[in-house]
Amino acid sequence: MRIGELVTPALLVDADALEHNLATMAVALPGARLRPHVKAHKCTALAKLQAAKGHKSFTCATIREVEGMAAAGLGDDLLLANEVLDASRLGRLDARVTVAVDSLQTIEAAVKGGVKEVLIDVNVGLPRCGCPPDNAGELAGMAKSRGLTVRGVMGYEGHAVGLDDRGLRQELVAASMAHLVKAHAAVGGDIISAGATGSYDINTWANEIQAGSYALMDTAYAKLGLPFKQALTVLATVISVSPDGYAVANCGLKSLAMDHGKPDMLGGGDVLIVSDEHITFVPEGSVAVGDLVRILPAHIDPTVAYHQQLHLFRGDEVLESWDVDLRWW
Amino acid sequence: MRIGELVTPALLVDADALEHNLATMAVALPGARLRPHVKAHKCTALAKLQAAKGHKSFTCATIREVEGMAAAGLGDDLLLANEVLDASRLGRLDARVTVAVDSLQTIEAAVKGGVKEVLIDVNVGLPRCGCPPDNAGELAGMAKSRGLTVRGVMGYEGHAVGLDDRGLRQELVAASMAHLVKAHAAVGGDIISAGATGSYDINTWANEIQAGSYALMDTAYAKLGLPFKQALTVLATVISVSPDGYAVANCGLKSLAMDHGKPDMLGGGDVLIVSDEHITFVPEGSVAVGDLVRILPAHIDPTVAYHQQLHLFRGDEVLESWDVDLRWW
Numbered sequence: 001m002r003i004g005e006l007v008t009p010a011l012l013v014d015a016d017a018l019e020h021n022l023a024t025m026a027v028a029l030p031g032a033r034l035r036p037h038v039k040a041h042k043c044t045a046l047a048k049l050q051a052a053k054g055h056k057s058f059t060c061a062t063i064r065e066v067e068g069m070a071a072a073g074l075g076d077d078l079l080l081a082n083e084v085l086d087a088s089r090l091g092r093l094d095a096r097v098t099v100a101v102d103s104l105q106t107i108e109a110a111v112k113g114g115v116k117e118v119l120i121d122v123n124v125g126l127p128r129c130g131c132p133p134d135n136a137g138e139l140a141g142m143a144k145s146r147g148l149t150v151r152g153v154m155g156y157e158g159h160a161v162g163l164d165d166r167g168l169r170q171e172l173v174a175a176s177m178a179h180l181v182k183a184h185a186a187v188g189g190d191i192i193s194a195g196a197t198g199s200y201d202i203n204t205w206a207n208e209i210q211a212g213s214y215a216l217m218d219t220a221y222a223k224l225g226l227p228f229k230q231a232l233t234v235l236a237t238v239i240s241v242s243p244d245g246y247a248v249a250n251c252g253l254k255s256l257a258m259d260h261g262k263p264d265m266l267g268g269g270d271v272l273i274v275s276d277e278h279i280t281f282v283p284e285g286s287v288a289v290g291d292l293v294r295i296l297p298a299h300i301d302p303t304v305a306y307h308q309q310l311h312l313f314r315g316d317e318v319l320e321s322w323d324v325d326l327r328w329w
Numbered sequence: 330m331r332i333g334e335l336v337t338p339a340l341l342v343d344a345d346a347l348e349h350n351l352a353t354m355a356v357a358l359p360g361a362r363l364r365p366h367v368k369a370h371k372c373t374a375l376a377k378l379q380a381a382k383g384h385k386s387f388t389c390a391t392i393r394e395v396e397g398m399a400a401a402g403l404g405d406d407l408l409l410a411n412e413v414l415d416a417s418r419l420g421r422l423d424a425r426v427t428v429a430v431d432s433l434q435t436i437e438a439a440v441k442g443g444v445k446e447v448l449i450d451v452n453v454g455l456p457r458c459g460c461p462p463d464n465a466g467e468l469a470g471m472a473k474s475r476g477l478t479v480r481g482v483m484g485y486e487g488h489a490v491g492l493d494d495r496g497l498r499q500e501l502v503a504a505s506m507a508h509l510v511k512a513h514a515a516v517g518g519d520i521i522s523a524g525a526t527g528s529y530d531i532n533t534w535a536n537e538i539q540a541g542s543y544a545l546m547d548t549a550y551a552k553l554g555l556p557f558k559q560a561l562t563v564l565a566t567v568i569s570v571s572p573d574g575y576a577v578a579n580c581g582l583k584s585l586a587m588d589h590g591k592p593d594m595l596g597g598g599d600v601l602i603v604s605d606e607h608i609t610f611v612p613e614g615s616v617a618v619g620d621l622v623r624i625l626p627a628h629i630d631p632t633v634a635y636h637q638q639l640h641l642f643r644g645d646e647v648l649e650s651w652d653v654d655l656r657w658w
Contacts, residue, residue, distance in 0.1 A: 083568035129569040239412040253631040258588035302582040
């Protein structure tokens with residue numbers, strides 16, 4: 001199939017950029033040093049390529065992601081790096097499932113749901129989940145007393161990983177990981193899990209990195225000067241051209257997320273507004289009604305979650321179409 | 330089923346608020362005076378309730394929406410208020426389909442695809458689709474010469490409908506509609522289609538209003554002081570409570586859209602950050618891990634597009650679960 005035959009808007013994945021990204025990361029963080037986060041792409045076909053590069057343990061954000069990975073035969077070591085109050089769907093899976101806990105209630109949920117292994121989720125500065133570092137040891141004791149195996153700790157330095165200034169990023173990652181290392185000393189276990197694409201080469205305290213965006217990338221992460229290429233674009237059709245110098249393509253708020261700001265036009269151009277089904281832009285050169293354009297989303301995760309498929313392409317050819325099969329909850 | 334049995338995050342529709350909204354609009358704009366826009370809810374079950382209130386003609390934004398409405402038996406008079414370059418899927422439908430055109434190319438696409446009826450889409454000030462008002466007559470002539478029936482004009486005053494200041498909104502709607510009325514004089518036909526929830530009682534120039542959000546509403550439209558109630562919330566579970574005074578629920582960027590800004594917590598509370606699967610908020614009162622909370626999205630359309638179902642409820646009971654069956658393209 002040719003790209004021009006796709007119904008637009010459609011998610012395109014540049015095959016060479018993806019291969020570059022997967023290979024680059026596999027050298028930097030080989031095997032279990034990387035626990036790829038599937039929330040960024042929500043696609044078991046892509047996860048299989050990550051596994052083929054040597055990463056057999058994965059990070060998930062939702063129960064549905066864990067279920068989908070298990071069903072796809074990728075259940076060697078699945079971490080749900082998130083708190084859940086009903087773990088019964090996890091306990092039923094034919095897979096090794098570890099769940100994050102940060103409270104008595106989430107420990108009880110793991111026990112009740114039949115999950116055997118947990119990580120103590122530690123707050124390392126991001127105002128989100130995780131227990132205070134000083135409470136980690138006590139929580140681990142509670143978990144063990146309820147029959148759970150505590151594999152170690154996790155702590156996400158999400159307030160640090162997106163900072164443009166590498167020096168500042170390093171400082172904040174170091175400060176965050178000081179909390180996590182201290183908590184780990186009290187908790188024990190083999191695993192110190194943390195990190196993201198923005199700290200993959202900075203976070204040397206964690207022994208596994210939960211990076212996900214590196215595979216496909218977005219414009220927010222592109223600003224950090226990382227060695228990963230933009231592999232993901234939204235393909236759209238120009239449906240209207242105004243004599244006032246702007247054009248409109250059929251890609252809007254239901255095909256890309258705006259929480260990290262406006263997208264960019266691949267090849268240049270200025271995005272004026274994005275509405276439900278439209279993007280209005282001033283093109284770099286001339287465009288005509290019917291032309292295909294490609295748009296670089298600012299934030300990959302909630303962009304992919306809008307789509308049914310990722311289309312792997314090279315040149316003008318669609319090589320494979322992958323289901324975004326890990327959507328929803 | 331009880332609300333507490335739903336997998337969270339989940340979209341809830343307040344049955345009484347929805348009924349109030351549908352009834353209020355049916356009185357204000359009875360029958361064909363309203364051409365409900367299905368892009369806001371993407372749900373044929375909800376569209377059937379609109380039809381039961383007397384609105385038999387509908388507005389769609391995508392080919393998929395037109396297909397789904399036709400398949401659901403709601404194909405009496407479907408307007409695709411958008412430009413398409415491949416109308417072949419529309420031409421095959423067993424339904425009355427009218428498509429917006431604003432260029433020679435979109436006219437040719439309608440002819441080639443087998444669509445028989447069109448509206449001339451006129452730019453009335455929003456930098457998006459639509460021909461210049463002065464070109465509308467000429468375009469209508471071209472469409473007629475190619476064998477198409479021109480039913481009239483449409484023009485969306487999207488730059489006006491969301492303005493908080495009612496006086497300013499009235500001014501801009503009037504200025505926009507002056508363009509549309511002028512274009513209509515050159516084009517002819519029975520239909521002058523325009524408007525939205527924010528101009529439903531202001532736009533007296535159009536003879537049919539394309540409102541969609543009124544049925545479920547969002548916090549952006551709530552600011553306008555319209556007589557419609559907030560019927561849509563996202564149900565989420567509190568998964569973590571920090572000793573620092575904030576809590577975290579499992580509703581994030583993949584379950585609500587952020588293009589119109591942060592959501593609000595129903596019943597009060599201050600939203601701090603929204604990340605992929607989390608909302609961090611300072612609760613109004615005390616909350617505990619496991620509590621259910623409800624979140625009011627800022628923009629309904631791209632919020633609903635993330636979900637598989639809308640759950641109609643009253644009190645603690647889920648009355649019906651409707652598929653969001655008009656998603657994608």
